[in-house]
Every structure is written in structure tokens, then in C-alpha cells.
Amino acid sequence: MASNTEALKTADGISLKVSLQRSLRRKKRNALLLVAPLFLFILVTFLFPIFDMLIRGVDNKITQEILPTTVVALAKWDPASGQLPDEDIFKAFTVDGQVAAKAKTISRLGKRLNYEKSGFSSLFRKTGRQLKKFDPEKMTTSYKENLISIDKKWGKVETGSLIHRESGRYTKSYYLTAFDLTQNSEGNIEWKDADSSIYIDLFKRTLWLSCLITFLTILFGYPIAYLLATLKAKTSNLLMILVLLPFWTSLLVRTSAWIALLQKEGVINDTLVAIGIIGDESRLSMIHNSTGTLIAMTHILLPFMILPLFSVMKTINPSYVRAARSMGATGFTAFRRVYFPNTIAGIGAGGILVFILSIGFYITPALVGGVDGTMISNFIAYHISTSLNWGLAAALGAILLSLVLVLYILYDKLVGIDNMKLG
Amino acid sequence: MKTFIKCTLATAVLAASVTTAQAETEMVIVSWGGAYTKSQNEAYHKPYMKEHPSIKIINDDSASEGAAKLRAQAEAGKVTWDVVDVVPDAAIALCDEGLVMEIDHDKMLAAAPDGTLPSVDFGDAIISPCFIPQIVYSTTIGFRTDKVGATAPSTMSDVFDMKKYPGKRALQKSPAGNLEWALIADGVATADVYKELATEAGVARAFKKLDTIKKDVVWWTKGAQPGQLLADGEVVMASAYNGRLFAAIEENKQPVGMMWDAQVFELDGWVIPTDAPNKAEALKYVKFATDTQRLADQSKYISYGPARKSSAALVGKHATLGIDMGPHMPTAPANAKNVLFKDVNFWADNNDELAEKFEAWLAKG
Known part of the structure; x- marks a missing residue:
């Protein structure tokens, strides 16, 4: 038998096994060479800077x-x-x-x-x-x-x-500051006084606002995506343009538009006063606070929820729901038991996208957030460009990064990352 | 491959020879953009390029992130800026880090026409050995003339008086300026403000005074915001840079008035990066751009005061509006009766700590 295998040779006299291995290796090398530019690009512009940032948070040479x-x-x-x-x-x-x-x-x-x-x-x-x-x-x-x-x-x-x-x-002082801790003169770690601790509350607020924004985008985005996926192509294309139009408009323009709409002397308050729903004295404060951040950011991030939802809904066969109905399910049950579970992948993808984007938002909160609507990224930006305390900015950034990673792992455990569909 | 390398080399040599043939130096000047860069362009850049045809000035509008970007450039070992427009805090920080060069003001800058040495002519404006003063601007209070009743607010205590002047106020979201104003409104003399603020009791006193208006304050972060908030009627009073208020009143004819009491004097000026690519040219340029006439010329285009004493007499009319700019200068005697000089060295020491306290105070709701 052994002599038989040896006999299998290619035209130029090399054994078939070796020749096959060679050609596979060449293929692998070619594939690697093809991705090499992208890999190098990511290494230089993404991985290396992140690593550098992580070092900066503890560096004290x-x-x-x-x-x-x-x-x-x-x-x-x-x-x-x-x-x-x-x-x-x-x-x-x-x-x-x-x-x-x-x-x-x-x-x-x-x-x-x-x-x-x-x-x-x-x-x-x-x-x-x-x-x-x-x-x-x-x-x-x-x-x-x-x-x-x-x-x-x-x-x-x-x-x-x-x-x-x-x-x-190396120093731990940047991380201590980022957690509102300080070292006293004996070197013991203790909490800062209430009148100078800010970061833990900011992290909590950032997470809370981001969760709320994600929830609101699901609430508003779901029906729109459903409409887009089920209407006739002609109508749904028109609607799609309406979804994408704000997406193509500059972020600053959209934020300023919200200022014009929401402020005390703005369009919404003026209208409410004119039709007599509220008095001139009790105009609503909808901006320069967390309400402003919520409204403006929900609007800005809505397309990031609608698009993945839409692409998932587009693939759901309408006969599933029809089958459920024909077997006696009510409209709601058919939606709850058949349609909705099929869209989970889209909700997951959109949710992660919106959540991660909103955690890092800083221009919009800076302009409309007032005092209780600013987020941790505003402080990272402040320490990078104004106070020049890059060590603290790096520590805050690294904590934010690990928070996102923890949430990502949690999501993977609960929903499963394979269930995520972006299109 | 060899031909490729040869070609590249040939092109490079050719490119290099073309550059030398033209002998044109490109000098990058970093400033704040908008009306401010325009005023520098008219008053400094254009006349300088006319005198020195071999120099081409490139404007870069990234001064708001100037310090951070300059530090990043220096860390990467490739500084591309020649002259940078900065506020004093940034000048001190950059000077501390050795990122900008120290200046011998008397040797490197132009004397006044009557021979007064630059160090005397600029005086206190030289807040750091690296800083070349350019303008004096002030943060002051603007108010809606149609919403403050018969008597306009005239002192800092009026700003903190919610009974006399009800309605929202807009203040800058930063401890610097607000803590000082709170103490002045609480009866501390302008000259003693920093002495008081250096004590813990003084800081507590300032925050206590700010507490009285806290729920009626809209906090702004960008210089354009207070003017907009006043124009929209969102607030009755707003702290703002005097140049912005000038634009609202004189250029846009809005019902806005200006209160000069307790205005906070701040400076703006040039620094030269230690590793600037055209350092010698940069020094020549700042010598020209900060002479007595040039500084006076800038006020034709924007209502900021020249940082040299000798320029004051030369301030003329606005280039397009034709109004006398003298009375609109923060440094004009009628406006400068009660002035607070922002103590940049105090803030260099205390900003980290007070900014934390300020944010915590804001968050307390």
C-alpha cells in the first residue's frame, strides 16, 4: 500500500501530498497578504493608540x-x-x-x-x-x-x-481620582469629600441615560421599521428617505434645531402657550437639562436603531404570522409569539449600536445637557483639551471601555452575540 | 522596482529644487477662526505678507484645542505650527512643559514709538516668560434692555439680586470668573478677591452666594451661546465676552445692553513652539504683529483692546461700521472703573481642585 501512495505524483515529479500542502500554504499566505494592509491600519490607528491610552492612565515616569x-x-x-x-x-x-x-x-x-x-x-x-x-x-x-x-x-x-x-x-492616583478616591497623607485610600466627588455619579448617569435612550429608540424605531418593511416599495422608499435625511444632516445642525424647538421661548412652548395648554408663566424647561439630552440624542440615534431592525424585518416571511393567525392566534399573540421573537436579532444589533454610540456622545450633551444632562465623555474631552490631564482622561476612558466590554459579555451570555444581525 | 525607486527619487529631487527656486516659506499661524482670525488677517497677516513676499501665512483655526494638539505634535516629534494664539492658562501650562519658547520681551519685540521698552509697555500683561500679549478682552454682563425694567442693572450685586431683577441668567460653566463675581456681589472689594478665594472659608462663601441664584442659571460652554440665549429671550442677563456683546448690540442691533462693572480682564496672545519649523521667521512675525500700530489696527475689526499701553491713543474707527472704537474698548477709562484682573497664576494652582468642587456643586441640584 505504501508504495502505492508514493506512486501518486504530479506531472513535475513532486508527491501529491507535498504539492497540495504547498498550494494550500500559498493560498493562506495570499489571504494573509490581502488582509495585511487592513490589519496594519487597525494596529496603527486603533489598537496601538488604545494600548498607549491604557499605559498613560498609570504611567508616572x-x-x-x-x-x-x-x-x-x-x-x-x-x-x-x-x-x-x-x-x-x-x-x-x-x-x-x-x-x-x-x-x-x-x-x-x-x-x-x-x-x-x-x-x-x-x-x-x-x-x-x-x-x-x-x-x-x-x-x-x-x-x-x-x-x-x-x-x-x-x-x-x-x-x-x-x-x-x-x-x-507607575501610579494609581489617576484611577483613584476616576473613582472619587484619594490618598491621605498616611497613604491610606479613602473616599473624597462629597463636595468634590463627581465621577462615580457621572458614570451612573451616563449608563442610565444611555439605557434610557436605547429603550426610547426601540420604542419609537420599532413601529417605523415595521412600516418600512411591510409597506409597498414605493411608499416605503419615500419613508426611508425621511429616515435617512436627518442621518445625512450635520450633527451640530440637528442639535441647534432642537435648541430652537425646545427652549423656553421656542416653537413648542410658544405653540402650547398660544393654544392655552400652559400659561405664559409656566413654560416647560425641556432643554439645558437631561430632558434636552434625552430628546436630542434619541432623535439623532434613531436611524441606527431603525436600519438594523428594518433589515431583519425585511427577511421575516409574512406567511409565518398568517399561519399563526389561521391556527387561531389573536393578532397580539401572533405578534408576541411569532413576529417579535424573529426581530430580537435586530433589536440586539440596534440596541448595542445605539448604546455604545450614546455612551461616547459629547457634543450634543455639551450643548443641550445643561447641568444634569452632561455625560462622562464631556469630562474626558475636558481633560484632554482643556486641563491637559491626559492621565486622568486615559483612566476615565479605560473605565468606560471596560464597562462597554463587560456589557458586551453580559449581552453575549444573555442573548448570544451570534444572534446579532446588522443586515 | 529599481526604475520605480529611481522615478520617485527623481521626482523628489525635482520637487525639492522647485521649492528652493521659489524660496517661499509657509508659516502656519494657529488662531480661533471666525471674526477673530479675520481681524488678525486684516491687521497683521496681509501687511506682513506685503512687506515679506517670500512668506506665505497659512491660517489654522484650531486654537480651541491648541494646547492639546501642540502637546500631541511634540510627543510625536513633528511640530508643524509656527505661531499659536493662546489664552494665558494655556501659555503657562505650555511654558511649564517646555513646549513653547521663552521670550526676551525687550530684545525680541518692538519698542513703543517713544522708545518705551516692551516690558514696560506691556506691563502686567506679560504673565509668563513665554507669553507675547496681544489683546485684552473682558468677560462682562449683557442684559435684555426690554426685560430689566426702568433701571438697568449696574453692579455685580444686581446680577445676584433675584428680587430686583427676576428671570434666568446665563453664566459660563467654569469656576473661574463665577467664584470671583460671587465674592464681589457678596461685598468683597475687587482687590481682595483672590486673597479671600485662597482660603477655604472664602471658597465656601463664594459657593454660598452662587447658591442664591443656582436654580435660575443656564450654564454655557461655547462663546457664541450667551448671545444666542439673550437674543432668544431665554435669559435676562448673561455673562459674555465683550466682543460678542458688541456684535449683538452694534452689528445685529438687538435690544441688549452691557454692564461694565466688575468686568473680568483676560488676555490673549502668541506663543512660539520650541520646535517650530520656522522659528526665526515666527519671531520676526510676532515682532511686527505686536508693535504699537499693528495692535491698534486690530481694534478696527473687532472690539478687543490692544494689550500695549502705547496703542490706546491710536485706536480709531471700526472698518465697516464707522463708529469710534475707543469707547467700546474694555480698557476705556469709563468702562474700566471697577475691573478684576483674572489671576492666572492663582488658577494655574487651583483650577484642578476648584473645578472638581464646582462640578460637584453643580451636580448637587
Whole structure:
């Protein structure tokens, strides 16, 4: 038998098995080469930036870079002792500080530490200015006294203990802030005072508003998608254009249109007052609060719900419902037991799409959300472009990302991701 | 493959030689866009390009994200901007990080016509060694003349007086400015505001005063919003940039009035990135664009005051409306009776903490 297999050879004398393997390998390689550009693109523009962002949320190499010898010297000091660091630590700081002041990097560290405690920004700027002129040859006092004479804060244990705490390669402080936690001077983690904790409530609000928006888009989108899928092609095409038209309009234009409609002196309030439903004094506040965010975002995201629903409904054979009716089911039962279960895949797809989009929305909430209608993305945007605290922005972003992933896994467990249909 | 490489090389060499032949330098200037960039275009860019035909100025309107984008460019090792228009907070932050260069104001900028040194002529406006001051603008209060009754509001306490002036107010959604105003309305003298705000009791006092109007405030985030809110009648009073109010009153003829009491002076100016591609050209440009005449010229196109003292006398008429711009400057003596200089160094230290407190205060409902 063995000799038989050996006998199977291609025209150029290579065994068939090897030849087959070769051609399969070539196919595989070609397929890989074809997807390589896309893979590289995603790697460079999506995976790498996300990885970089995750690192930024814990990265703290700045202290070691700017105060290399101080960090080593500080490791020997125990802030819990309540004693000021030794003279050699102050000397190390003066030496590092002078180098950093000349390289103009010292105030970067001040800005970084100012996230932990107000006042460090100006402390480091001031100290840097003085150290630049400082000449150790002419010094008459100790290094410790010299620094304290620059600013009294150097004479406090808290100043040293904060640098000591933030001298590691990595920090947990951004994540602590993102969870409204803080470290006290003994290094214990505790909740922030109620008058400065904001992020947990914001996460809760973002999730709650996104759930509500998803629910509203299902409620409004379902009947429209049903109409689109069941009407005659001519009518349904016209309706489809009406669904898509706002979809093609700029987001800012649609948001501004809602402002014109919903505000106190806006079209809706004016009409209600004119026909006498409400008095001129009791005009409704429908904007600059969470109601405004809900209405505007539901409208903006509606097409993302209607389109997947429509494409799923289009494939449902009308004879299923007819069969149910012919066997005695009422219209409602036929819908509940036969039609609706067939559309679950569309609801799932639309729901995930709308939910994930709304979790990341920030222009619309910024314009119409007022105080209780802003979301966590507004704060991520604020920390990226205004406060420049990218570490905190990264921590908030990473938490948001993991929330979405958890919800995705939950969805997969409950509904099954294979049931999702986008078209 | 070889021919391909040869071709590419040849094209590259050709392209390079063409660029050198023209000897044209493209300088990227980043600013805020809209009417503001237009005023800079007319007052600075056009005359500069006329004097220096080899320079081509490219306007980039991304100043609102200037600091963040500049930091991203520097991290990527490829800075493409030459001059950036920034507010002082950003100038301090960027200077701290070494992303923009330090300026020797007396050596690198033009002296006043009478020989006054730039450091004296700009005076307090030089809030950071990297900052080249350009204009003074102010955040002040605008109100609907048809909705405030017979006597228009005239002091900051009127803004906080819900009995005398009922109706909604629009304020900027930020602690800076509002906390100061709350203290002034509560009776703190303008000169002592930052001393008071540096204490915990002072911050609590400011929030307590803000509590009295909290439920009647619409918070705005973009500069164009307060003008719109006033025009729509959504609010009776609104804090706004004086240039925006000028446009509402003089250009759009709306029933809006302006209150100058306790206006908050803020600055705007240039910084030059440390790794700017055309640094020498950029320095030449800012020297030209911040001389006495040029700064005065800008006020022909927009109602922001020049940041140099010597320019004040040269402020003329609006280029299209033909009205005297002098009385519309926040720096005009009649308007500047009670002025609060925003303490940018205080905010550089305290903004992180106070912004958190402010947001938590807002969320309390």
C-alpha cells in the first residue's frame, strides 16, 4: 500500500501530498497578504493608540526622569515618621532641581503633582526660578534651610511625602481620582469629600441615560421599521428617505434645531402657550437639562436603531404570522409569539449600536445637557483639551471601555452575540 | 522596482529644487477662526505678507484645542505650527512643559514709538516668560434692555439680586470668573478677591452666594451661546465676552445692553513652539504683529483692546461700521472703573481642585 501512495505524483515529479500542502500554504499566505494592509491600519490607528491610552492612565515616569537622584535618596525616608527628610535628600533635590530648572523641565513635574495637591504648580515654578540662580559655593546655610527659605512648603512633611508617594514608575492616583478616591497623607485610600466627588455619579448617569435612550429608540424605531418593511416599495422608499435625511444632516445642525424647538421661548412652548395648554408663566424647561439630552440624542440615534431592525424585518416571511393567525392566534399573540421573537436579532444589533454610540456622545450633551444632562465623555474631552490631564482622561476612558466590554459579555451570555444581525 | 525607486527619487529631487527656486516659506499661524482670525488677517497677516513676499501665512483655526494638539505634535516629534494664539492658562501650562519658547520681551519685540521698552509697555500683561500679549478682552454682563425694567442693572450685586431683577441668567460653566463675581456681589472689594478665594472659608462663601441664584442659571460652554440665549429671550442677563456683546448690540442691533462693572480682564496672545519649523521667521512675525500700530489696527475689526499701553491713543474707527472704537474698548477709562484682573497664576494652582468642587456643586441640584 505504501508504495502505492508514493506512486501518486504530479506531472513535475513532486508527491501529491507535498504539492497540495504547498498550494494550500500559498493560498493562506495570499489571504494573509490581502488582509495585511487592513490589519496594519487597525494596529496603527486603533489598537496601538488604545494600548498607549491604557499605559498613560498609570504611567508616572516623570518623577524619576526629572528627579533621578532624589527618588533614590527618598526611598530610605519614612514619611510616617513625621520627621523632615535628611539633609542629603534636600541636597539631592537641589542638585536634580538645578539640572531640571536649566533644562526647563522642573515645572512639568510641578504641573503633574498639582493634580494631587493644589499649589505644587507654583511651588515648583518658584523653586525652579530660584534654583537656576543658586550657587552652592556661596551657600551659607544647609540645603534644607535654603529650600525652606525659597518656600515654607519645603519645611512640611506633606510636601516630601507626596513626592515620595508619586516617585514610582507607575501610579494609581489617576484611577483613584476616576473613582472619587484619594490618598491621605498616611497613604491610606479613602473616599473624597462629597463636595468634590463627581465621577462615580457621572458614570451612573451616563449608563442610565444611555439605557434610557436605547429603550426610547426601540420604542419609537420599532413601529417605523415595521412600516418600512411591510409597506409597498414605493411608499416605503419615500419613508426611508425621511429616515435617512436627518442621518445625512450635520450633527451640530440637528442639535441647534432642537435648541430652537425646545427652549423656553421656542416653537413648542410658544405653540402650547398660544393654544392655552400652559400659561405664559409656566413654560416647560425641556432643554439645558437631561430632558434636552434625552430628546436630542434619541432623535439623532434613531436611524441606527431603525436600519438594523428594518433589515431583519425585511427577511421575516409574512406567511409565518398568517399561519399563526389561521391556527387561531389573536393578532397580539401572533405578534408576541411569532413576529417579535424573529426581530430580537435586530433589536440586539440596534440596541448595542445605539448604546455604545450614546455612551461616547459629547457634543450634543455639551450643548443641550445643561447641568444634569452632561455625560462622562464631556469630562474626558475636558481633560484632554482643556486641563491637559491626559492621565486622568486615559483612566476615565479605560473605565468606560471596560464597562462597554463587560456589557458586551453580559449581552453575549444573555442573548448570544451570534444572534446579532446588522443586515 | 529599481526604475520605480529611481522615478520617485527623481521626482523628489525635482520637487525639492522647485521649492528652493521659489524660496517661499509657509508659516502656519494657529488662531480661533471666525471674526477673530479675520481681524488678525486684516491687521497683521496681509501687511506682513506685503512687506515679506517670500512668506506665505497659512491660517489654522484650531486654537480651541491648541494646547492639546501642540502637546500631541511634540510627543510625536513633528511640530508643524509656527505661531499659536493662546489664552494665558494655556501659555503657562505650555511654558511649564517646555513646549513653547521663552521670550526676551525687550530684545525680541518692538519698542513703543517713544522708545518705551516692551516690558514696560506691556506691563502686567506679560504673565509668563513665554507669553507675547496681544489683546485684552473682558468677560462682562449683557442684559435684555426690554426685560430689566426702568433701571438697568449696574453692579455685580444686581446680577445676584433675584428680587430686583427676576428671570434666568446665563453664566459660563467654569469656576473661574463665577467664584470671583460671587465674592464681589457678596461685598468683597475687587482687590481682595483672590486673597479671600485662597482660603477655604472664602471658597465656601463664594459657593454660598452662587447658591442664591443656582436654580435660575443656564450654564454655557461655547462663546457664541450667551448671545444666542439673550437674543432668544431665554435669559435676562448673561455673562459674555465683550466682543460678542458688541456684535449683538452694534452689528445685529438687538435690544441688549452691557454692564461694565466688575468686568473680568483676560488676555490673549502668541506663543512660539520650541520646535517650530520656522522659528526665526515666527519671531520676526510676532515682532511686527505686536508693535504699537499693528495692535491698534486690530481694534478696527473687532472690539478687543490692544494689550500695549502705547496703542490706546491710536485706536480709531471700526472698518465697516464707522463708529469710534475707543469707547467700546474694555480698557476705556469709563468702562474700566471697577475691573478684576483674572489671576492666572492663582488658577494655574487651583483650577484642578476648584473645578472638581464646582462640578460637584453643580451636580448637587
